[in-house]
Amino acid sequence: MAVDTAQYKPRLEQELATLTEELKTLGIHNPEVPSDWQATPTDVSTEADPNIEADRTEDWDERRAIVAQLETRYNNLRRALAKIEAGTFGICEISGEEIEADRLDANPAARTCKAHLNDEADLPMT
Numbered sequence: 001m002a003v004d005t006a007q008y009k010p011r012l013e014q015e016l017a018t019l020t021e022e023l024k025t026l027g028i029h030n031p032e033v034p035s036d037w038q039a040t041p042t043d044v045s046t047e048a049d050p051n052i053e054a055d056r057t058e059d060w061d062e063r064r065a066i067v068a069q070l071e072t073r074y075n076n077l078r079r080a081l082a083k084i085e086a087g088t089f090g091i092c093e094i095s096g097e098e099i100e101a102d103r104l105d106a107n108p109a110a111r112t113c114k115a116h117l118n119d120e121a122d123l124p125m126t
């Protein structure tokens, strides 16, 4: 039975648009690699105060961690939309089984069925 993608596509597109705006405030999009976002530094001041330097490094690490997290979500959304186009939406990437409807309702960008939930993080990015 084919998954009805009509209810999921607008949700995915909406979330992708919101997420793209959020990523733009934190980083820059690599034009050559659509899956890649680079965090931009928060402070471009050139002062060499060691305390400020330490704070800046901390901010920078935090910012990169946030961008990395959002980037993963961004790529999951893009992948889900590509899967709608390809006709493979709602299929577990590990077992090839249909993903449960309640799992898709909770997360339309889910890549696996419930049985393979814990393996999702190990799947390749693209």
Ligand SMILES: [Zn+2]
Residues within 6 Å of the ligand: 092, 093, 094, 095, 096, 097, 112, 113, 114, 115, 116
């Ligand atoms: Zn599975």
